[in-house]
Amino acid sequence: MNELIRCGKLLCYVACAVTATSARVDGVEIVVKNDSVTGVVNGTPCTCFIPGEIPASWLTMPFDGTLVGVQVFWQSQLGGAPDSFEMGVHVYASGTFPTPGAVLASVTGPTLTDGVLNEYRHTDPPTNIIPINLAVTAGQTIVVGVEMINQSAGGGPFTPSTSSDQDGCQTGKNVAFAIPGGWADACLLGVTGDWAIRAIVVPDNDIPTVSQWGFVVLAVLILGAGTLVYQRRRCLIA
Numbered sequence: 001m002n003e004l005i006r007c008g009k010l011l012c013y014v015a016c017a018v019t020a021t022s023a024r025v026d027g028v029e030i031v032v033k034n035d036s037v038t039g040v041v042n043g044t045p046c047t048c049f050i051p052g053e054i055p056a057s058w059l060t061m062p063f064d065g066t067l068v069g070v071q072v073f074w075q076s077q078l079g080g081a082p083d084s085f086e087m088g089v090h091v092y093a094s095g096t097f098p099t100p101g102a103v104l105a106s107v108t109g110p111t112l113t114d115g116v117l118n119e120y121r122h123t124d125p126p127t128n129i130i131p132i133n134l135a136v137t138a139g140q141t142i143v144v145g146v147e148m149i150n151q152s153a154g155g156g157p158f159t160p161s162t163s164s165d166q167d168g169c170q171t172g173k174n175v176a177f178a179i180p181g182g183w184a185d186a187c188l189l190g191v192t193g194d195w196a197i198r199a200i201v202v203p204d205n206d207i208p209t210v211s212q213w214g215f216v217v218l219a220v221l222i223l224g225a226g227t228l229v230y231q232r233r234r235c236l237i238a
């Protein structure tokens with residue numbers, strides 16, 4: 001009976017030890033981007049759009065996870081422009097470059113502030129009830145674009161628009177829906193940098209794990225339990 005009590009206690013110790021040393025690794029958000037814009041100093045606004053046109057980034061997902069938001073750097077050359085209310089920020093499935101696939105989610109009627117990396121986590125600003133929540137897989141291409149309602153083409157230094165970086169336009173990563181003409185490679189259209197249009201994704205690693213010390217304690221306790229059972233059998237045989 002004493003051995004059974006000791007065994008019961010031992011199992012409790014094992015369970016308690018594993019529970020105590022478990023740790024939850026919460027998902028860490030990653031911003032997926034092609035551009036190197038860090039602020040107005042190294043961004044260039046493209047005062048080049050008419051209503052209905054769409055600059056968009058082709059973004060490669062680095063892991064299996066969930067797309068939870070989008071970002072758009074919006075700026076005028078000299079700053080101080082009033083907020084802009086645009087048609088939408090759309091998230092598209094991959095397609096055949098430069099034409100994206102189906103729209104997977106849309107932020108309807110986003111407000112864009114001059115000189116700011118504008119971020120959206122809901123499809124329905126400003127009420128923000130419906131979160132953006134799209135499953136993605138490693139290597140998948142997602143296209144994020146801003147559909148314009150205001151004309152920036154022909155604007156001056158105070159006209160805001162989407163921004164591109166100043167260290168080159170990478171082939172195959174930037175497009176624009178032009179009117180007329182449709183989807184085209186933005187680099188070939190004369191855009192000199194990568195659009196500062198990004199996606200926020202969270203990896204699928206939000207699962208409970210056991211720390212290394214947890215495994216060590218577990219191994220010691222299992223060894224102890226095994227020894228106890230062996231000794232009890234020897235006693236019974238004797």
Ligand SMILES: [Ca+2]
Nearest residue numbers: 165167168194
């Ligand atoms: Ca670049």
